[in-house]
Amino acid sequence: MKISDNVRMVPVPEDQPMRPTSTNIYIIGQRGGQTLTIDSGEAIDKFRWMLRGYLAAIDHSEIGVAAITHHHFDHSGNLKHVREHLKAEIAVPENGVKLLKRQLPKDNEGVKTYVDGDTIDLDGGVRVQVMTSPGHSVDSLCYYIEEEGILFTGDTILGNTTSVVGDVNSYMASLRRLLELPNVKVLCPGHGPLIRDTDDAKARDRLEMYVAHRQMREDQILEQLQDGEPKTSWQIMENIYGDSIDKRLRRAADGNVQAHLKSLQKSGVVRASRGQKKRPNPATVATNKAKDKANRKIIQKGKRLDKAQRAKILAQQENPPTDVWKKPPTYQLR
Ligand SMILES: [Zn+2]
Numbered sequence: 001m002k003i004s005d006n007v008r009m010v011p012v013p014e015d016q017p018m019r020p021t022s023t024n025i026y027i028i029g030q031r032g033g034q035t036l037t038i039d040s041g042e043a044i045d046k047f048r049w050m051l052r053g054y055l056a057a058i059d060h061s062e063i064g065v066a067a068i069t070h071h072h073f074d075h076s077g078n079l080k081h082v083r084e085h086l087k088a089e090i091a092v093p094e095n096g097v098k099l100l101k102r103q104l105p106k107d108n109e110g111v112k113t114y115v116d117g118d119t120i121d122l123d124g125g126v127r128v129q130v131m132t133s134p135g136h137s138v139d140s141l142c143y144y145i146e147e148e149g150i151l152f153t154g155d156t157i158l159g160n161t162t163s164v165v166g167d168v169n170s171y172m173a174s175l176r177r178l179l180e181l182p183n184v185k186v187l188c189p190g191h192g193p194l195i196r197d198t199d200d201a202k203a204r205d206r207l208e209m210y211v212a213h214r215q216m217r218e219d220q221i222l223e224q225l226q227d228g229e230p231k232t233s234w235q236i237m238e239n240i241y242g243d244s245i246d247k248r249l250r251r252a253a254d255g256n257v258q259a260h261l262k263s264l265q266k267s268g269v270v271r272a273s274r275g276q277k278k279r280p281n282p283a284t285v286a287t288n289k290a291k292d293k294a295n296r297k298i299i300q301k302g303k304r305l306d307k308a309q310r311a312k313i314l315a316q317q318e319n320p321p322t323d324v325w326k327k328p329p330t331y332q333l334r
Helices: 045-057 079-086 094-103 168-179 203-225 233-241 247-266 282-317
Strands: 002-004 007-013 022-028 036-038 065-067 089-093 111-114 119-122 126-132 141-145 150-154 186-189
Touching: 007 045, 022 045, 022 186, 045 079, 065 079, 079 089, 079 094, 089 094, 094 111, 126 168, 168 203, 168 247, 186 203, 203 233, 203 247, 233 247
Parallel strands: 036 065, 065 089, 089 111, 150 186
Antiparallel strands: 002 007, 007 022, 022 036, 119 126, 126 141, 141 150
16 A cells, blocks of 8 residues: 555554554555565564565565564564565664564674664655654654654554553653654554544644543543552453453553553552462473473474375376376377
8 A cells, every 4th residue: 555655555454453453564665766664574474475565566576674663573573584585684673682582583694773863764865764662662663754744653553542551651751752753644553554644633643642541541540549449450450441342452451551550650659569479380381381282293293284285286287187087088080
């Protein structure tokens, strides 16, 4: 999908609620010029195929630089693949390197890092600014093309929902910083549809809405604690959300409540008891591990059989159907 002459969106459809509607890859650069990708999806075929398809549509079979918005695997899973098959130089947040571990090529070959204030200059005068925007994750980055008013937000801002927050204080600071950007017309989120200026609403309204939403959540949490009764984050989450959310998002919602509680604790408004962790039973841990291992073996075997079956069907195409005919019919002129 074309966002501007220089920017294309590759929305890869998703069916899980943690990645609402799509996971998005962005391709930046002019037709025939150097390309930058922002995020490259999870390490599975559908992302690779869609990325290749969109690159082909702008006459590209390679990527200049493959950058990411943060280390989470739905954004960074294909880094090794694009390095190996699309010859991309890889660019990751400086403080994300240690979090990426196995997602990066051996010895970090072909990997460079971005810090706040870096710029990426592409052919045709396309300039992309790099901004750190911690909060969703510690290493979150946004990318910004000021000239065109296009802001790539990763999971800091999503297309149709609010996001998961790891650190509320830094998240709020990041949102406020984005609000100060001089020219914002389109927000390009890591998941879900674009947020564009329309006649009724401005893209930047979404940033304000996010700030207001976090404030509202904090107020709701404080209200839950008004009665003086100690509560777990899960109880607070259930009281606030009730049945209004997809059950599969309850842990994510609980995580956000915890992030708020941590911030309130830091500012001295809330105090917490220590809690007590369960000690896992070593026998159960060992049994579960063995079960997982056995299942993985079965899956591997299934994959091998599937591959062999496909190869067999293809090989059959090369040879006469001796499995069908003892003696095939013959033909001659009357
Ligand atoms: Zn994500």
